[in-house]
Amino acid sequence: MTLLSAALLLFLILDPLGNIPMFLSLLKPLPAARRRIVVIRELLIALGVLFAFLWGGRYVLELMHLRQESVSIAGGIVLFLIGIKMIFPSSEGMFGETLEGEPFIVPLAIPMVAGPSGMASVMLLGSQEPGRMVDWSLALFLAWLATALILFSATYLYKVMGARVLVAIERLMGMLLVAISVQMLMDGVKAYLQA
Numbered sequence: 001m002t003l004l005s006a007a008l009l010l011f012l013i014l015d016p017l018g019n020i021p022m023f024l025s026l027l028k029p030l031p032a033a034r035r036r037i038v039v040i041r042e043l044l045i046a047l048g049v050l051f052a053f054l055w056g057g058r059y060v061l062e063l064m065h066l067r068q069e070s071v072s073i074a075g076g077i078v079l080f081l082i083g084i085k086m087i088f089p090s091s092e093g094m095f096g097e098t099l100e101g102e103p104f105i106v107p108l109a110i111p112m113v114a115g116p117s118g119m120a121s122v123m124l125l126g127s128q129e130p131g132r133m134v135d136w137s138l139a140l141f142l143a144w145l146a147t148a149l150i151l152f153s154a155t156y157l158y159k160v161m162g163a164r165v166l167v168a169i170e171r172l173m174g175m176l177l178v179a180i181s182v183q184m185l186m187d188g189v190k191a192y193l194q195a
Contacts, residue, residue, distance in 0.1 A: 003135045006125060010143035012177055013079065013118045016150035018086055018170035021163065022112060023154050026103050036152075038102060043148045045105055046113035050122050050140055057123030058130055068127050069195065072188030075120035079181035082117045086174025113147060117177075124184075 001009075027035045061071060125136045150157065158166065 001125075003139050006136060006139035007142040009180060010118065010121060010140055011146050012173055012180070013082075013115070013121055014113055014143055014147045015086065015170065015173055015177075016113075016147040017157075017166055018173060019112050019151065020154045020158055020166055023108065023151055024158060026108060030102060034102075038108070039151060042103065042105070042108040043113060043144070043151065045109035047141075047144050049110060049114040050118055050144070051137070053119045054122040054126045054136055054140055055133065057119075058127040061123070061127055067192075067195075068124070069188045069192040071120060071124050071127065072184050072191065075117065075124050076181045076183075076185030076188060078120055079117040079177055079184060082115065083174045083177030083181055086177065087171050113144075113151075117181075 023039070027038060030038060061068070122136065122140055125139075126133060129136075161169075
């Protein structure tokens with residue numbers, strides 16, 4: 001996998017366009033200046049969590065005696081479920097009910113930006129090719145930076161594109177994630193059968 005394809009995969013998994021409506025609704029009660037601070041804080045927390053999984057994931061797998069194939073299969077399943085929810089959203093949203101008050105870590109940083117599929121994907125990247133950690137770190141940072149730029153422009157993008165266009169883009173991203181998840185699942189099963 002190239003650096004750009006890894007960055008694109010992680011960008012699709014982070015799903016910034018699909019997160020715009022949820023970000024706007026959760027941050028609506030806050031003053032504009034406070035919203036920017038909360039978005040910066042939540043994005044930095046998400047980046048820290050994803051880097052922790054990227055750099056520490058291999059050791060977690062070794063500690064738990066999990067094989068890379070099982071992480072690939074599990075990541076494919078989780079990614080598939082996230083993709084299906086993006087295509088066919090439920091009435092309570094992607095991650096269920098939200099808590100009252102200013103969001104802190106949950107649900108903006110985790111699971112909206114740094115969700116289970118993102119954590120599994122970076123852990124899988126880091127454990128499959130540990131010699132390319134600098135590439136994976138750069139890919140993660142590029143995907144996060146694009147996500148941050150989109151989420152900072154959320155109000156403007158929502159006004160320009162409208163809810164229908166954002167929903168259509170999210171569903172298209174869901175279709176791509178389903179295809180990627182099936183490939184991850186098949187690669188994991190193939191590697192397991194070859195081992």
